[in-house]
Amino acid sequence: MRKSPERKQAPKKVKRVALVTAPYHSGVVESAGTWLNLGFVYVAGAxxxxxxxxxxYDAMALWHDQDQIRKRLEDFKPDAVASSAFTAAVFAAIGVLRLAKTINPEVVTLIGNVHATFCYDEMLQADHDVIDFVVRGEGEHTLVKLLDCLNAGDDPAKVNGLAFWRDGGVVTTAAAPMICDLDxxxxxxxxxxxPIYKYRAKNDARLAIVSSSRGCTQNCSFCSQKLFWQRGWRTRSPEAFVAELEMLHQKYGVKVAMLADETPTMDRARWERILDLMIERQPGVRLLMETRVIDIVRDEDxxxxxxxxxVEHIYVGVEAGDQAKLNLFRKGTKTEQSRKAIDLINQADIVSETSFVLGMPTDTKESIAETVELxxxxxxxxxxxxxxxxxxxxxxxxxLKDYVVTRDYSKYNLVQPVIKPTNMTVEEVEKELAMASKKFFMHKFENIEKLTPWKQEFMLSVFDILMNHSYLSHQMKDMATQSKKMPESVKNMIRNVKAAKRALSNEPIAPLP
Structure with a gap:
């Protein structure tokens, strides 16, 4: 809802800004390594x-608690504190802003990212005492314009891309335009x-998050990205992107980079140019990436x-094994395309990863078991x-809303079920999800010797991660004790994880064809 803007008394001049990630952990994001916040790298630059x-200040990656966050803020003495959060981390992010206000009630507090962009009204209704401004959409230009506006003593209602509380209601300004020139x-x-950013599957190699494009033109019904990016897609030049990889390797020792793009391969000519440049320049960085099933099928040649x-690791979202559910999810793919894409990745001796979305209202124990077999x-x-x-x-x-059993967003982490299917309890869903992972990985590790040598070593590293660092640790340990077909290499891993890790100290690297 819109309120007529009234001039707010300007705070003291803002000179120092703390960008603080939400100290949220679920055993999912952090299981494979420590991931930096790329958005804050850009916002800090702007x-x-x-x-x-x-x-x-990456409080999440540092695993800092409230006392440590307090000390960092007290030492830096920021005039403004900004946090950023996906849905599951939003309460933790608001907690950072609340802490900042207890340290200095005059500090300007801000929050952004996908959840804040769309749920600003709910957030401000509940927490306008600690949230001064919500940044909707991309933050690089909006945040600078807002702070410049405050420093000038002007009205923030003139700045596009904001929501804030005034006179008992929520004020929203016009949407900010998307940034055109990403380079x-x-x-x-x-x-x-x-030093804190590491990729566990490659002997703690230094890990970066990078971006070659922004946006998503797909129409998946369960996703947030197409909404945040307004179904647009903008790119960096291949030359600038590959030069950045070279710089990160040479200057900061980065060996592995996760590509943050939702659809990096959408334009085949552009993507092939990136691949050609990487082959030519050999930037020294291995890529982990996500892309579309249809693009992998397209790129068979x-x-x-x-x-x-x-490119060493590719994730493609299969999401469902039956066409009716794929159509409900509006994936725009056929089941046979999903299988072919995984086959092509495997044939290229690249690590293949996918996911299946379960716990829908129509799911049953039997349908989940069928998905595992698929x-x-x-x-x-x-x-x-x-x-x-x-x-x-x-x-x-x-x-889905009639099946939602909690609005505790901290549970919206893809691990804890928050929907009750018609014929299952939430507890049954949680149990079946755990059982699904155990059955799949038991099958995988029982057949590990069918993989190429480098993939066998990689999967042993994955096994260590799953057993010791992930939300699946209990299921993996059960799997290890129950399987009668486990190869000796995996049994040895179970007996002595530390010894196996020393044996893999020469990072498992995909051999070039």
Whole structure:
């Protein structure tokens, strides 16, 4: 709802800005490694270019508690504190802003990202005492304009891309335009605390998150990305992207980079140019990426370039094994395309990963068991069975809302079921999801010797991660004790994880074809 803007008394001048990630953990995101917040790298770059002093503070990656966050804020003495959160982490992010207000009631507090962009009204209704401004959409330009506006003593209602509380109601300003020239955005890689960012599957190799494009033109009914990016897609130049990889390797020792793009391969000519440049320049960075099933099928004739360029791990979202559910999810793919895409990734000797969305209102124990058998048949190296998360802003939400059992967003993490199917309890869903993972990985590790040597080593590292660092640790330990067909290599891993890790100290690297 809109309120007529009234001039708010300007706070003291904002000079120092702390960007603080939400200290949220679910055993999912952090299981494979420690991931930096790429959005804050860009926001910090924009703020610094505009003359602000910035602290990039990844409290999540550092596993800092409230006392440690308090000390960092007290030491830096920011004039503004901004946090960013996906839905499951939003309460933790608001907690950071609340802590900042207890330290300094005059500090300007801000929050952004997907959940805040769409659920700002609910957030401000509940927590306007600690949230001064919600940044809707991309933050690089909006945040700078807002702080400049406050420093000038002007009215923030003039700044596009905001929501805030005034006179007992929520004020929203017009949407900010999308940023056109992504190559022109400044970054603040030098503010990143690099030693903490590691990829466990490659002997704790230094890990970066990078972006070659922004946006998603797909129409998946359960997803948030198409909404946040307004179904648009913008790209960086292949030359600028590959040069950034070279710089990250040479200057900061990065060996592995996760591509943050939702659809990096959408334009085949552009993507092939990136692959050719990586083959030519050999930037020293291996890529982990997500892309579309249909793009992998399209690229059957250049999968060798993926490997030569250093693409080592590809995730494709299969999500469902029956066409009716794929149609409900509006994936725009056929079941046979999903299987072929995984086959092509495997044939290229690249790690294949996929996921299946379970816990829908029509699911039963039998339908979940059928999905596990389908996953075995598709034969990805890794498959994860995720609880549907009914984002309140997603297209699918109206069909799911009557089955939602909690609005505790901290549980919307794809691990904890928050929907009760018609013929199952929530507890049964949780049990069946765990059983699905155990059955799939038991099958995978019982057949590990069918993989190429480098993949066998990689999967042993994955086994260590699943047993010791993930939400699936209990299921993996059960699997290890129950399986009668487990190869000796995996049994040895179970007996002495530390010894196996020493044996893998030469990072498992995909050999070039």
């Amino acid at each position: 703020l610094r270019e505009a003359g602000y002093e910035v602290d990039y 022109a955005l400044p970054t603040a890689w030098d503010l990143v605390e690099w 250049i999968m060798d370039k993926y490997r030569l360029a250093g 996953a075995k048949m598709y034969d990805p190296d890794m498959a994860f069975f995720l609880a549907i998360a009914p984002w309140p802003y997603a297209d699918l939400y109206p069909e």
